Amino acid sequence: MKDCWFPVGAADDIPSAPGRETLLMGEPIRLFRKAGQIQACDAEGRDLPVTVAYDHVWTSLGTPSQPIFAIPEAEEPGRRFVPCGHVRVACSPLRAVENFLDIAHFPFVHTDILGAEPHTEVYRYEVKIREEEDEVWATKVRFYQPQAAKAAEGGQEIEYMYRVPLPTASVLYKTCPSKPEAWDVIAIFVQPLTETTCVAWPWMALYDDTSSQADLVGFQQMIFLQDRAILENQVPALLPLDPGKEIPTRADMTSIAYRRWLKSHDYTYGAQLEAQ
Amino acid sequence: MTDTPRTPSQGTPPQWTPVALSRDLAPATAIPVIAEGTELALWRGRSGRLAAWHDRCPHRGMRLSQGFVRDDMLSCLYHGWRYDLEGQCRKIPAHPELEPNKAICVPAWSVTEATGIIWVSETGSGAPPDTGALAPLRSLTVERSEDALRDHLGDGVVIEFDGLHLLLQGLPQGRCVLHALTGPGLDAAGQRAASHRLEALRTRFEDSEDIA
Numbered sequence: 001m002k003d004c005w006f007p008v009g010a011a012d013d014i015p016s017a018p019g020r021e022t023l024l025m026g027e028p029i030r031l032f033r034k035a036g037q038i039q040a041c042d043a044e045g046r047d048l049p050v051t052v053a054y055d056h057v058w059t060s061l062g063t064p065s066q067p068i069f070a071i072p073e074a075e076e077p078g079r080r081f082v083p084c085g086h087v088r089v090a091c092s093p094l095r096a097v098e099n100f101l102d103i104a105h106f107p108f109v110h111t112d113i114l115g116a117e118p119h120t121e122v123y124r125y126e127v128k129i130r131e132e133e134d135e136v137w138a139t140k141v142r143f144y145q146p147q148a149a150k151a152a153e154g155g156q157e158i159e160y161m162y163r164v165p166l167p168t169a170s171v172l173y174k175t176c177p178s179k180p181e182a183w184d185v186i187a188i189f190v191q192p193l194t195e196t197t198c199v200a201w202p203w204m205a206l207y208d209d210t211s212s213q214a215d216l217v218g219f220q221q222m223i224f225l226q227d228r229a230i231l232e233n234q235v236p237a238l239l240p241l242d243p244g245k246e247i248p249t250r251a252d253m254t255s256i257a258y259r260r261w262l263k264s265h266d267y268t269y270g271a272q273l274e275a276q
Numbered sequence: 277m278t279d280t281p282r283t284p285s286q287g288t289p290p291q292w293t294p295v296a297l298s299r300d301l302a303p304a305t306a307i308p309v310i311a312e313g314t315e316l317a318l319w320r321g322r323s324g325r326l327a328a329w330h331d332r333c334p335h336r337g338m339r340l341s342q343g344f345v346r347d348d349m350l351s352c353l354y355h356g357w358r359y360d361l362e363g364q365c366r367k368i369p370a371h372p373e374l375e376p377n378k379a380i381c382v383p384a385w386s387v388t389e390a391t392g393i394i395w396v397s398e399t400g401s402g403a404p405p406d407t408g409a410l411a412p413l414r415s416l417t418v419e420r421s422e423d424a425l426r427d428h429l430g431d432g433v434v435i436e437f438d439g440l441h442l443l444l445q446g447l448p449q450g451r452c453v454l455h456a457l458t459g460p461g462l463d464a465a466g467q468r469a470a471s472h473r474l475e476a477l478r479t480r481f482e483d484s485e486d487i488a
C-alpha cells in the first residue's frame with residue numbers, strides 16, 4: 001500500500017519552502033513550493049514523488065508504479081471544479097472510503113437531503129472488479145433523494161456509479177439535476193494520517209452555473225460532517241477485512257467488493273485482520 | 277463438580293454494576309454506559325422497559341447507544357436496522373420486504389431496575405443489592421479509579437460517607453462514577469445540601485494526594 005498515491009493537501013495551499021508539515025501513514029512529511037514547483041520530502045529530507053491532480057497534491061512513501069488515475073469526465077468542457085476543503089475524522093481511512101460507497105445510510109444520516117423515510121430501499125445493482133484498470137466499480141445504483149444536490153428542486157430518483165481506483169480514493173457519478181444526459185462527478189480523496197485518523201478532501205466537477213462556490217462547498221461540508229458523526233462511532237475503529245466480523249446484506253455489495261479488493265492487494269493500513 | 281458461589285472475599289468482580297439512576301434515563305432514550313470494562317448501550321423503550329447490549333451494531337459496528345428509540349425498538353443511527361428489546365433484528369430498511377435472519381442479534385446483558393437504580397450484570401445470576409428506602413440523589417464522575425476510592429472509602433456495596441450513601445461504578449482510565457443516595461424524606465433544601473456535599477467530596481478526592 002506504501003507504493004500507492006495519497007492526497008496530502010490542496011494544491012493552492014502549499015506555502016513556499018520550508019513549507020508545512022503533515023502526516024502520511026504515521027510518517028511526518030513536508031510539503032513546500034520551490035521554483036514554482038510543489039515538492040515533498042520525508043523526515044530525513046529524502047524527496048518523495050509528487051503529482052498534482054484534481055486540485056490536490058498527491059505523494060507516496062514508496063514508488064508508485066502508475067500515474068494517478070484518470071477522471072475523463074473532468075476534462076469535459078463546461079464543468080466547474082469545486083475543491084471542498086477538508087474534514088479531519090478520527091477513523092480509519094478505509095472506513096471513510098467505505099462510508100462514501102454506501103447509500104443505505106442516506107435516509108438516516110443525511111435525512112431529508114440525500115434520503116428520507118419511507119424511501120429506504122436499496123435496489124439491486126451491479127458490482128465488479130474491472131481487471132484491466134484494477135478498480136472496484138458499482139453501477140446501476142438507484143436511490144430516491146429529496147434534495148440530491150444544491151441545484152436540485154424537489155425529490156427524484158437518482159442514479160449513481162461508484163469507482164475505487166486507489167485504496168483511499170473514490171469517485172462517484174450521479175445524475176445531474178440540471179443536465180439529465182450528463183453525470184455530476186463527486187470524489188473523496190482520503191489522506192491516511194494514521195490507521196485511525198484521516199483527512200477527507202471532497203472534490204467535485206459539476207455542471208452548475210447557478211450555485212455560488214461557497215454554497216457548493218457548504219453543502220458538501222454539511223454532508224461530510226454528518227458522516228463524521230457516524231465514522232467516529234464505529235467499533236472497532238479499524239475496518240474488519242475478514243468476513244464474519246460484521247454482517248452485510250445485498251445493499252452492501254460495494255463494500256464487500258471493496259474489502260475483498262483491499263485484502264487481495266494487501267492494502268491493510270487501517271484494516272483489521274483475523275489474527276488481531 | 278459443584279458450583280462454588282462467588283463471594284467478594286475471593287476478589288471476584290461484583291455480579292451487578294449500578295450504571296444509572298432511573299430518573300436519568302427517560303422513556304425512548306439510549307445512553308452509553310460502561311460495566312466491568314465493557315461498553316454497553318443502555319436504553320429504555322416507550323413502555324418503560326429496559327435493555328443493555330454490547331454497544332456495537334452487528335451490521336457495520338456503529339455504536340447502538342447513538343441510536344434512536346421508537347416504541348419498544350431501538351434503531352441504529354447508521355442504516356436504521358431495528359432491534360426489539362431482546363436484541364433481535366426485526367427490520368432492515370434497505371430491504372423492506374425481507375424478514376431479517378434470526379442470527380442477527382445483539383449480545384445482551386441482564387438489566388434490572390430497583391428503587392430508582394438501574395443495575396446490569398453479564399451473567400444475570402442473583403439479584404442486585406437492596407438499597408431499601410434510600411432515595412437516589414444524583415450521579416457524578418470522579419477522576420479517580422474505583423480501586424483508589426475503595427482504599428479510602430471501604431469495600432461495601434453501599435458505602436456510607438459524609439451523610440451520603442454511595443454506589444461505585446468503576447470506569448476505565450482511572451475514573452469512577454459515584455451514584456449518591458440519601459436517607460428517605462429529604463426536602464428540597466436537604467437535597468441541595470446533600471448535592472453540594474457530593475461535589476465537595478469529588479473535589480476532595482481529586483485534590484487528595486492519598487487517592488491517586
Ligand code: FES
Pocket residue numbers: 333334335336337338352353354355356357
Ligand atoms: S451499522 Fe447499524 S444499521 Fe448499519
Ligand SMILES: [Fe+2]
Pocket residue numbers: 099100105109110223227
Ligand atoms: Fe454519507
